[in-house]
Amino acid sequence: MGSIEKRGKGSFRLSVVTGYDAKGKAIRERRNVRVKNKTQARQELAKFEAEVLSGDYSRPTYTRLEDFYKEWKQKFAEDHFAPRTLQEYIGIIEKRIIPQYGHMKLNDIKPMHIVDFLDGMKRGEGRLDGKSVPLSPSTIRNCYKAFNSLLSVATDFGLIKNNPAQHIKLPAAQRKKSVAYTKENIDKMISSISNEPYIKQVMFWIAFVTGCREGELVALEDKHILEDKGTVRFEQSLTQLSGGELRVKSIKNGMDGTAAIPNELMEMILKIKRERKREFMMLRDRWYDPNRIFLFADEEGKPMRPDSVSQWWACFRKRNEIGDIRFHDLRHYSVTYLIQQNVPTKSISQRVRHRKIGTTMDIYGHHIEEVDQLAADHFSVFFSNQNSS
Template sequence: MGSIEKRGKGSFRLSIVTGYDKKGKPIRERKNVKVKNKTLAKQELAKFEAEVLSGDYSKPNYTRLEDFYQEWVKKYAEDKLSPRTLREYKSIIEKRILPDYGHLKLSNINAMHVVNFLDDLKDTKNRLDGKDEALSPSTIRNCYKAFKSMLTAADEFDLIKNNPARNIKPPTVKQKKPLSYSREKIDHLIKCINHEPFEKQVMFWIAFVTGCREGELVALEEKHILNEKSAILFEQSLSQQQSGELLIKEIKNGMEGTASIPSELLEMVTQIKNRRKKEFIRTRDMQYDPNRVFLFADELGKPMRPDSVSQWWSRLRKRHHIDGLRFHDLRHYSVTYLIQQNVPTKSISQRIRHRKIGTTMDIYGHHIEEVDRAAADHFSEFFKQNNSHY
């Protein structure tokens, strides 16, 4: 049951009774509209009543974006984002989004605000570092993702009806040139690794054989070495917060899984594990975490930071004049090697813990096409044997 109340020239308040409280007092949903006359107001009332009764109506929220920011940090971002990504998004929001859009009510933000935000970023005048060149597509894309993250949280918290950034297309980021791979490069890399301390050799082999990430590598504990299966379980990752504190979190995309390893690597890893367990027993009262035995840690059990792995790798590259190969690229080398050995793509995708096989295809499609071309060439021998003319 609805009613209309004239509030002023061209202004009406619509009211819908949705029920009654314990005292019999009507419970109403109200909405103000600006239309020319009462006939048009009645049409708006009919639409409003249909929205309310169908459950499609959500009350306008008057929280400003800048007021919602801290709620987003505490109740959404700290749980959903890695510390590094959170730092980046906070910087973008505080420097680029809140100054221009912070005063807006969440309910008033629409798709055009997001479009205008992205369009403004293309203007060289809006750079924060003073350089006279446009922001890269990847930087603009990250700005979009930061804005979208806030609006996604507001949507999930039912503070807005729909996420206005949902259907906006950010700039396409140019795909990086495929990583140059060859067996000769791998063989050279292995020769260099053989001159490193034993622990570093083991780190290299785990990364290359399993395709794990730096954060997953340094988060490995002795319990993750599955001797009976000759496999390693990846179920957590380690990152460093801005305060310097090390944080154990779930693996990227929540994709836990095991990766089988050769017996030779299992033997190497077992040596590291036994060494750590002995140190743990000897210094139990001084251990960094009395409930965990990390594989790659100091004598008191404090695990290596992910950036320490990258720093060691950078020094190794410099000593041996190895160009353009990050530690993370061992993951790509691992996948490329398996593709060239004709391991099924689905098995590779599961091994490196991609949520979808399409992700593996997108990243490594060029290598898969090369192997597929080679597979087709094998059939040429049948045509060579057939001397008949067409």
């Protein structure tokens, strides 16, 4: 049930009753419109009533973006993002988004504002380092994700009807350069790693054999070495916050799991495990974390930082002239090696903890096609026999 109230020349207030409170008082939604006459006002009332009764109506909000940002941070972001991602988004919002759009009401932010924001970064506007070159597609995508999160949560909280950033097209992501997988590289790494300290050798072999990431490697504890099953369990990762604090977090995409390892590698790991336990028994109260015994840690139990693994690896590569192979690329080498050994793709996908087998296919499809061609060649023998007969 709706009504019209004339407010002035060409101005009308529309009112729609949506229900009644406990005291029998009508609950109304109102909207002010400017039209020429009452006939047009009735037309607007019909539209407004249909919008309200269909459930598509969103009550206007006068919350500014910078005010809502505090709510987003406290009531959503701190519980939904990993520490490093949260820090990155906070930096983007406070340094890039709030200065431009913080004064605007949430309802006034339109898709074109998001387009202009992204387009400005493509042209190099608003760079924090003072340079005039465009920002990289990956940086632009991260800025979009932060902006989109703000507006998406505002939609979920019922502050705006639709997320204006929802259907914006982003710059194409740059495809990462594929790792140059060669047997020569593997042979050189293996021959060179034997000259490194024992603990570094074990780190290399775990990464190469299991395909784990740096953060997952340094987060390994004694309890994750399952000697009776001959496996290593990956269920957590280690990250370093901007202040230097190390924090254990859940594994990427929540995909924990185990990876079987050779007996020889298990013996190498058990040697380190026994040493860490001995140090723990000696220090006890002075141990970094009384509830955890990290495998790759200093004499007081403090684990290695993930970036320290990459730093060591960079020096190792340089000393041995191995080439442009990152420590993370050992994960790709591990998968590629297994593909070439004709291990089923599903087994590989589970081993490196991809959420979907399609992820493995997307990343390593070209290697899988090469092996598949070799499989096809085996059938040539039947055609050879047919021709000879």
